[in-house]
Amino acid sequence: MSFLFKRNPKTPQELVRAVCESVVKLDSNSDSTKRYQDDCSRYLKQMKGILVGDDENMPQPDQISYLSQEVYVTDCLYLLIYHLKKLDFDARKDVQLIFSNLLRRQIANKSPTVDYLINSKPEIILLLLKGPESQSTGLICGQILRDCIKYDSIVKFILGNSLFWNLFKYVQIPIFELSTDSFITLHDLLTTHKSVVIGFLTSNYDQFVLNVNKLIQSANYVTKRQSIRLLSELVTEKENKEFLTKYFDDPTNLKIIMLILNDKSKNLQIEGFHIFKFFIAKPKKSQKVLDILTKNKENFIAFFKTFDIESYQDPNAIEERNYILQTIQELPDIERIN
Structure with missing residues (x-):
């Protein structure tokens, strides 16, 4: 009927x-x-x-x-x-x-x-990007936007628009659901279509690193840990060669990661370690980075000798820790470069 x-x-x-x-x-x-x-x-x-x-x-x-x-x-x-x-x-x-x-x-x-x-x-995409500004519709806009991000042409458009940088502010919104959703969107934009992201990171190195470093130094634990994980994911992409060279030659980045290694949170320490190891393993280090590593050689040795990585039950991490410790021990003493 x-x-x-x-x-x-x-x-x-x-x-x-x-x-x-x-x-x-x-x-x-x-x-x-x-x-x-x-x-x-x-x-x-x-x-x-x-x-x-x-x-x-x-x-x-x-x-x-x-x-x-x-x-x-x-x-x-x-x-x-x-x-x-x-x-x-x-x-x-x-x-x-x-x-x-x-x-x-x-x-x-x-x-x-x-x-x-x-x-x-394209105004539709821009409206979706502004979604976190509305508590009532932010999550719906985020879900739709992530469906859009599955297409590389849309990712390229977003990364080329100034509104993209607002995401770094949205991830710090005090409303947990909106900040978390915004970070998922930011992560997907920077990891889904790697060929598009390579050019973006190369062309926007200074602005990107400035923004991500601010997140890494956030007082919010979740924001800090998510940001370090995102950065770790980006620096393990060998295709991002120019970005990686600039990042690991920058002493400011090294100092920030050293602060993470010294954080009271063991989880943050291990996240920081997965980035710090690349500063150490890089064959040709910039002089400023080498100076910092050498100046802090004894502190690094003392830290990594007691660095509790075994509890994470990751044999690769233990092997990496031992390699990093050995490489640090082989650094020149501070007296040799004075």
């Missing part, structure tokens, strides 16, 4: 236009706002049904095509993201699902939604 409730269903095009009209009316602040919210929710559910099917119907390629084209023509995604905080919780989740399904849609090895975002409406 369910067919009795499905008379004169809207076409995909009509659905898209209807949700656009309803979401814009949410700005009216009238007594009808609740009705417009309900309309948006209903239309979004029907759009979701076209894209993923429901209990009675499988997705139909032609219906999906009609809906997708109308979404692009009407800038429906922009309207939905712009007005996202005015939708109810279930409607926001439907927006996420609709957005993600449109992103995955491919035609002859091309992603029309990705092309639309980059070439026609």
Whole structure:
């Protein structure tokens, strides 16, 4: 009997236009706002049904095509993201699902939604980047943005935009869920498409290291540990050759990692060790780095002789510690370079 409730269903095009009209009316602040919210929710559910099917119907390629084209023509995604905080919780989740399904849609090895975002409406990506500024919609925006980050052209666009640097501020938001979500996004941007990131790190070395070093010195334990782990992941990528050379030749970076080695947290010490070892193992050290290592030679020897790495039950780490200790012992004494 369910067919009795499905008379004169809207076409995909009509659905898209209807949700656009309803979401814009949410700005009216009238007594009808609740009705417009309900309309948006209903239309979004029907759009979701076209894209993923429901209990009675499988997705139909032609219906999906009609809906997708109308979404692009009407800038429906922009309207939905712009007005996202005015939708109810279930409607926001439907927006996420609709957005993600449109992103995955491919035609002859091309992603029309990705092309639309980059070439026609990049403002949508910028709105998503600003997501953490809203507590009510920040997590939804973060989830959608990470779906976008799966595509290298979008990562390249984001890394080339000044709003990218706001993520370093968002990861320090006092609201734990938003700060954690922002860090996941930052991590994915810098690790998902390595060929794109290589050029970015090379061209933006000074600004990137300045920002990541601030996070490493944060008073927040979680922020500090996540940041060191991210940096450790980046410095183990041999493809980042120019970035690595600059980073490990910089005495400021060495001093910051030395502070981490001296942190009261054993977990932070081990994270710091995994970066410090590269300063030691680098065959050709800059003179400033070599001077610091030599000046602190005896302190390093005393530290690593008692460095409790065995409790982590990582045989590789123990071997690395022993190698680093031996290499430090082979450094020239301070008297020889005076």
